[in-house]
Amino acid sequence: MARLEAARKKTEAFVVAGGDLKSKEAVPLGLELVNAFEDLARDFGYEIPVPIVRFHFTCECGAQLQVHGERYEPNFRVGGGDSVACPYCGKGHLLPTKPLRFFSREGTAWKSHLLD
Numbered sequence: 658m659a660r661l662e663a664a665r666k667k668t669e670a671f672v673v674a675g676g677d678l679k680s681k682e683a684v685p686l687g688l689e690l691v692n693a694f695e696d697l698a699r700d701f702g703y704e705i706p707v708p709i710v711r712f713h714f715t716c717e718c719g720a721q722l723q724v725h726g727e728r729y730e731p732n733f734r735v736g737g738g739d740s741v742a743c744p745y746c747g748k749g750h751l752l753p754t755k756p757l758r759f760f761s762r763e764g765t766a767w768k769s770h771l772l773d
């Protein structure tokens with residue numbers, strides 16, 4: 658409860674100071690509000706679905722890759738293990754997420770790949 662109230666006050670102060678909630682600077686505030694709300698909901702025993710984030714990037718070999726994964730807490734540092742290997746050249750790509758789905762571009766479609 659205190660975490661949610663602190664996040665709300667910080668957001669209010671940001672807005673009062675002329676901050677734009679849609680700006681990049683507001684992202685940490687928004688994430689903290691969402692996380693604080695989820696913490697509180699868990700205190701009530703609610704299950705919170707983990708938000709899915711999408712990463713779209715190009716491998717050094719030119720392959721277009723896309724990973725859908727679970728969002729990590731802000732400032733969470735991945736030490737290793739959460740990576741995918743390019744299906745064309747084998748290069749590993751470390752990701753700031755736990756990969757759930759992995760795709761590569763095949764013409765106009767996305768080909769799905771199995772994860773280890």
Ligand SMILES: [Zn+2]
Binds near residue numbers: 719
């Ligand atoms: Zn590659």
